[in-house]
Amino acid sequence: xxxxxxxxxxxxxxxxxxxxxxxxxxxxxxxxxxxxxxxxxxxxxxxxxxxxxxxxxxxxxxxxxxxxxxxxxxxxxxxxxxxxxxxxxxxxxxxxxxxxxxxxxxxxxxxxxxxx
Amino acid sequence: xxxxxxxxxxxxxxxxxxxxxxxxxxxxxxxxxxxxxxxxxxxxxxxxxxxxxxxxxxxxxxxxxxxxxxxxxxxxxxxxxxxxxxxxxxxxxxxxxxxxxxxxxxxxxxxxxxxx
Numbered sequence: 001x002x003x004x005x006x007x008x009x010x011x012x013x014x015x016x017x018x019x020x021x022x023x024x025x026x027x028x029x030x031x032x033x034x035x036x037x038x039x040x041x042x043x044x045x046x047x048x049x050x051x052x053x054x055x056x057x058x059x060x061x062x063x064x065x066x067x068x069x070x071x072x073x074x075x076x077x078x079x080x081x082x083x084x085x086x087x088x089x090x091x092x093x094x095x096x097x098x099x100x101x102x103x104x105x106x107x108x109x110x111x112x113x114x115x116x
Numbered sequence: 117x118x119x120x121x122x123x124x125x126x127x128x129x130x131x132x133x134x135x136x137x138x139x140x141x142x143x144x145x146x147x148x149x150x151x152x153x154x155x156x157x158x159x160x161x162x163x164x165x166x167x168x169x170x171x172x173x174x175x176x177x178x179x180x181x182x183x184x185x186x187x188x189x190x191x192x193x194x195x196x197x198x199x200x201x202x203x204x205x206x207x208x209x210x211x212x213x214x215x216x217x218x219x220x221x222x223x224x225x226x227x228x229x230x231x232x
Contacts, residue, residue, distance in 0.1 A: 045223040103172045108158035
């Protein structure tokens, strides 16, 4: 079975500092996509960053970057210069590309609090 | 472009009743997926519809059902409600089935169901 594990249920960070959220996944497929989604309190979930498994280069979106280790099946999210607006639940997610199972599989989330 | 719209946003039901939730996807999106979000289980995939056909189904009992209309709007129904059905129900849309090559989904704000 394909699974996504986020080992840190809650984390906190001081404003302007850097924080790394961990994610590991399990799949026998070779082609897939990995995502980090952000769910602010009482607001809709939005995509933060996406990584294609066939790309060795780590994805970057402004203050957000990932460390993708395909052999280790690890996909961590680094948030630099943390801002109060980064306070949210962060979900790591995985989807096969072209596989028979097309649904997005989520981890259980990490609740990140950015403190002033 | 309007985002994914879910109605109602909040509702309270009692055990044994049934409920219908509605989702209007982003204009032009033909795929609609439904997820159940609870603090204990995280996000769990319910089902995906594409062009009025159910493409994928998660591990939920038959009390959970859905459908998609020709305009891509989708409804999900839960019959004989149980206390454990209390959750945030999220709808997500994408232009292609299962998010297509990118796997990216666009989420609504959710319908929060409380079962008493």
